[in-house]
Amino acid sequence: MLSRHPxxxxxxxxxxxxxxxxxRNYRHELLTTTKHVDGVSFRSYELYNRHGEDVLLHALLSNLAPDEVVVDVGANTGTYTLAAAASHPRIRVVAVEPNAHVSEQxxxxxxxxxxxxxxxxxxCGLGNADETRTFHQSNYDELGSFSSAHASAWEASIAEQxxxxxRRLDSLVESGEVPPPDHLKIDVEGFGLAVLEGAESVLREHRPTLYFEVHDARDGHDExxxxxLLRDHGYRLIPVREGWVCEPPES
Structure with missing residues (x-):
């Protein structure tokens, strides 16, 4: 067995x-702090302002308008969700987080x-089919993924399967379970292509602005x-630190 580098x-x-x-902080609800992002404030049980400096988050907040809908895929503990909801009292957010422990947080x-x-x-998870699939829960909560290789990245290991x-986003929108999004953020640890493949009707008909976090190619998952796919739908991709801000074609 190879030893780890120090x-x-x-x-x-x-x-x-x-x-x-x-x-432990979430379990006992011990400490909350106020997080600030672009003049928006919210509280959480996170110990620091995780993802608060994301360029993708700043882009989302700058593009939001009242009465719009944000779908946050891979919401984790909610920095994007909470910031968007705090930005205006009429903003609606659908937060998607398949990791049961993180979803509780x-x-x-x-x-x-x-x-x-x-x-x-x-x-639930979002992908390219309406089916049951194995989710790999990582001992680093943020790395949970439908890709086992991504769930065990950065010295992490798979804690549970x-x-x-x-669900496909197309199915959720067509059934009325989710309103058509104006903004779609995707951060799903290597599974982003599958999310887009299950959302092609949404991309074609509703043209949300996308905020896509890109992860390393691992185990056949190459985002x-x-x-x-996005360019085929007429999107213009703007590279930023975490991935792409994707502007839809003109109506």
């Missing part, structure tokens, strides 16, 4: 300690900010192919 070992220990403290943050009437939480309902 820096990798240190990183693993720091991440493990961080997630242990975060889980997100629900706690939604309650903390009293956003229950405007934020809908879906604990569970069967989770996967660079998503760029071709």
């Amino acid at each position: 820096l990798s070992t240190l990183r693993h220990l720091s991440y493990s300690l961080h997630y242990t403290l975060v889980r 997100l629900a706690a943050n939604i309650r903390l900010n009293e956003f229950e009437e405007r934020v809908t939480l879906l604990d 569970v069967e989770i309902q996967m 660079s192919m998503a760029a071709e």
